Amino acid sequence: MYVVRGSLSDVDDDRRVTRQLVSTAERTDEPTLRVWMPPRQIAFGRRDSAADGYERARETAAERGYTPVERSVGGSAVAYTGSTVAFALAVPTAGGRGGIEDRYREATSTLGHALETAGATVARGEPDRSFCPGKHSLQGDGKIAGIAQRVRRESALIGGCVLASESDERAVATVLDPVYTALGVPFDPESVGSVEGAGGTADPERVIEAVETEFIDGREIAPLSADEVLEDDRP
Template sequence: MRVVRGRGPTRRTDREATADLLDRAADAGEPAVRVWTPHRQVAFGRRDVRLDGFESASQIARSHGFPPVERRVGGRAVAYTGRTVAFAVAIPIADMRSGMTRRYEAVSETIVDVLTSIGAAVETGEPDGSYCPGSHSIRATDGGKIAGIAQRVRRGAALVAGCLTVVPSDVDELVDVLTPLYAALDVPFEPHSVGCAVDAGGPDDPTRVTEALESALVRGPWSDGSTTIESIR
């Protein structure tokens, strides 16, 4: 099991580090885990890029201090504040046609267990009008979306990845940029659908969440029983 830590020096190299998890899992049959805080940015999905409002949405992101990038995995636009916790699990697979739901459920359950263990009241589910809506999200029991999960599959491996909002100030920033951005894309979005771990009763320290989540993912069902730590420089 490779455990990759740190943030790449640029947005491009940071994305490449995550892509490398998937490629090496496929080529070498080696599972990997990465939990980190990406650079500040808005990551647009492929469907966003094809919309008429994409250029306007990109300018909105820039005007709010979020450089726009395009990502390979996931659906609609997601904003990272620089404190947002991201996670990625690369899992070797034998068959591209099976196991997707099982992998989603395993990662979702891990995130719920981790957040519950550090005091947050959470559950699986998607609030109405969420950013980057999907079938495998984590929400506060009495509030908004805290984490979203996506999956990319290629021959030999799958990458289950997503992001997790920790502090209320990030909620404010996400609402400020995503409200006009989603309007420009003509995609439904409700500001009250955004939540964070703190609002659910969890800690206000992204580092604590990162460490707890990494530890849990390393022990997941995809583990091969070994651990090798690598740092991005």
């Protein structure tokens, strides 16, 4: 398994590193994992771009210091504060290795075990009117994590976010409230949770370590830095 470590301060560069995971998995026929803290941004889903209030939602994000971007997986907007943990796992699918629901089930189970290792008490599901609502979520005192998936012909990218601290929880609730209002999407700020709020660590680095360890699952790894991956992606 290839494991990419580190974050980049530039939002576009950081996103390019994550996109490159798929190419690495397809080229090497090996899973490629990244667990990190993306720079501050709000990632809008495809359905957001069709909303009447989309441009206002983007302006709202920018006014609050969050770079608005569009992502290819998932539903509604997700906020990354700079200390929010993200994970992305690219897996080769040639030869019919596993289906969509199998990958969702395995990723949700693996992430749940990781958060328990980080001290949190979690369960599957999410409260009503959660951010980026979806059935592949984990909750404690509120929604802690969500998982999405994008499938290509020869690979799949499974990704998600984890809120580690209660301060991150409050920041996400505060910025998403006006963003979701602009989009016309129901949202309850009280539905946002965190690993810390569920009894676990508030340290995102410890969450990263726990998530990475669970997804590696004892495999031999080939570590890469985000800078290396970005350099390989340059024309």
